[in-house]
Amino acid sequence: MKKRGKYTMPNELLLLIPGLPFLAALWIxxxxxxxxxxxxxxxxxxxxxxxxxxxxSLLAMLALAIYDFTHGAPGxxxxxxxxxxxxxxxxxxxxxxxxxxxxxxxxxxxxxxxxRFAVNYLHRExxxxxxxxxxxxxxxxxxxxxxxxxxxxxxxxxxxxxxSSYMLITYAWQREAATEGxxxxxxxxxxxxxxxxxxxxxxxxxxxxTEWNVLLQPHAQMSGLIVGIxxxxxxxxxxxxxxxxxxxxxxxxxxxxxxxxxxxxxxxxMVHAGIYLLLRIAPLLEQVVVLQYLLLxxxxxxxxxxxxxxxxxxxxxxxxxxxxxxxxxLMLVEIGMGWYTLASVHMILHAIWRAYQFLHSPSFLQQTxxxxxxxxxxxxxxxxxxYSTAVQRFWLVPLENALLVRPTLALALETQRFDSHxxxxxxxxxxxxxxxxxxxxxxxxQQGKLHLDNAVGVGSGVLGKLMQWVAEHFEWLExxxxxxxxxxxxxxxxxxxxxxxxxxxxxxxxPRYLILLIAMTLAVIL
Numbered sequence: 138m139k140k141r142g143k144y145t146m147p148n149e150l151l152l153l154i155p156g157l158p159f160l161a162a163l164w165i166x167x168x169x170x171x172x173x174x175x176x177x178x179x180x181x182x183x184x185x186x187x188x189x190x191x192x193x194s195l196l197a198m199l200a201l202a203i204y205d206f207t208h209g210a211p212g213x214x215x216x217x218x219x220x221x222x223x224x225x226x227x228x229x230x231x232x233x234x235x236x237x238x239x240x241x242x243x244x245x246x247x248x249x250x251x252x253r254f255a256v257n258y259l260h261r262e263x264x265x266x267x268x269x270x271x272x273x274x275x276x277x278x279x280x281x282x283x284x285x286x287x288x289x290x291x292x293x294x295x296x297x298x299x300x301s302s303y304m305l306i307t308y309a310w311q312r313e314a315a316t317e318g319x320x321x322x323x324x325x326x327x328x329x330x331x332x333x334x335x336x337x338x339x340x341x342x343x344x345x346x347t348e349w350n351v352l353l354q355p356h357a358q359m360s361g362l363i364v365g366i367x368x369x370x371x372x373x374x375x376x377x378x379x380x381x382x383x384x385x386x387x388x389x390x391x392x393x394x395x396x397x398x399x400x401x402x403x404x405x406x407m408v409h410a411g412i413y414l415l416l417r418i419a420p421l422l423e424q425v426v427v428l429q430y431l432l433l434x435x436x437x438x439x440x441x442x443x444x445x446x447x448x449x450x451x452x453x454x455x456x457x458x459x460x461x462x463x464x465x466x467l468m469l470v471e472i473g474m475g476w477y478t479l480a481s482v483h484m485i486l487h488a489i490w491r492a493y494q495f496l497h498s499p500s501f502l503q504q505t506x507x508x509x510x511x512x513x514x515x516x517x518x519x520x521x522x523x524y525s526t527a528v529q530r531f532w533l534v535p536l537e538n539a540l541l542v543r544p545t546l547a548l549a550l551e552t553q554r555f556d557s558h559x560x561x562x563x564x565x566x567x568x569x570x571x572x573x574x575x576x577x578x579x580x581x582x583q584q585g586k587l588h589l590d591n592a593v594g595v596g597s598g599v600l601g602k603l604m605q606w607v608a609e610h611f612e613w614l615e616x617x618x619x620x621x622x623x624x625x626x627x628x629x630x631x632x633x634x635x636x637x638x639x640x641x642x643x644x645x646x647x648p649r650y651l652i653l654l655i656a657m658t659l660a661v662i663l
Contacts, residue, residue, distance in 0.1 A: 155280035161190035162273035230286030318390035329377025336370030379411030400495030436469030
């Protein structure tokens with residue numbers, strides 16, 4: 138960190154702010170895998186680790202905020218160079234200014250309060266450890282989004298927050314509504330992520346970096362059109378993440394998770410991530426006036442959507458969610474008008490108030506003595522078309538189905554068809570009438586419950602025939618040496634090794650091990 142007066146700090150220590158929650162999640166995962174932190178007996182350790190990590194992160198954020206108030210914000214801080222290739226450079230850097238530190242303190246405080254609230258709320262739940270693993274990852278993700286000094290590092294947090302959201306919506310994965318809502322939220326947010334990726338691509342193509350201190354400065358080599366296209370990519374990601382019109386439908390299906398996750402994701406923290414990104418790229422928006430007018434239009438439509446939708450809701454959490462959309466729409470209008478300070482204050486105060494309301498919602502019915510919800514206002518029922526618009530939520534759900542869900546399903550079916558008609562034949566897998574079309578059929582085939590006419594299959598093409606020849610010889614080895622009681626010591630050893638491999642395969646088919654392998658792969662890549 139740069140010297141300011143007599144104060145210095147090693148830059149590497151700053152990474153502990155988002156790193157501590159990540160380490161807490163890793164500790165719980167290891168404890169669950171090796172068995173020392175499972176069930177009710179592991180709740181105390183799980184809660185202690187996550188609460189302590191969030192507390193230390195909050196204290197570090199408070200220290201930086203106090204230093205900002207007394208000495209001035211350190212600004213853009215490069216921790217170390219990640220990679221460099223010619224003119225292209227990517228750093229691990231942090232942006233420590235008034236915007237990031239103020240919102241970071243509020244966000245870290247809300248995360249800590251929600252985690253502490255969830256300790257008692259989820260006591261003796263079967264998914265207790267799973268919930269706190271995801272919450273710790275989410276805390277790390279949001280701190281990366283807020284403190285990142287580059288769009289690239291912020292995108293890592295952006296994706297971690299999206300995955301955490303998906304995993305907590307499906308907390309009750311046995312319920313079809315939970316899995317369907319999580320899938321819709323995941324697909325819609327991936328559409329927004331394409332905008333973020335496109336914005337980074339434009340930054341790399343023209344500026345050879347994604348550092349915010351470079352992106353947000355005027356550059357003579359970049360025309361207004363190029364700046365507008367780059368800013369529009371980031372703006373698309375922000376609109377989807379904060380569920381602004383016309384991307385407002387997905388968030389209403391995301392309330393299937395526990396109340397603490399609803400509070401921190403869709404009430405107070407993650408729903409403001411898009412607003413924060415727009416505030417961060419405000420210098421780009423100022424260079425393209427048409428984008429500011431677009432924000433004004435979409436913000437006004439979001440306010441109208443949230444206000445009308447709230448009039449016809451019959452449960453407290455949905456009412457709070459539509460009210461949240463109404464307020465974030467107002468923030469969009471404020472940003473479009475150039476009132477950035479007002480939007481920042483509005484965002485912080487709204488996050489605090491909405492977190493309190495969501496955490497208070499489980500006891501709302503008791504305090505209102507179980508009174509039924511009020512019917513829609515009389516003035517709204519006088520206009521059937523307007524009432525239908527509010528009840529149908531502007532028909533955004535069928536629009537989402539037509540533009541996002543159905544194309545995604547069609548792409549999945551085409552991929553499956555390509556796999557079955559090309560990849561399977563190329564590798565000599567069973568095909569045509571002997572095709573294993575589902576995972577259940579594949580598992581039944583592996584367990585011997587499903588028999589095909591040819592256990593090896595018929596390959597086509599040079600590679601397919603080669604694979605068929607190899608498979609036939611392995612099948613002979615298995616039937617003559619392994620499955621029968623012959624083969625002597627070598628046969629017994631091979632059978633024992635086969636049993637071990639079968640056991641390893643069975644373990645790897647479990648979801649928790651698949652997630653671990655994916656996480657390890659991402660860690661190696663990064």
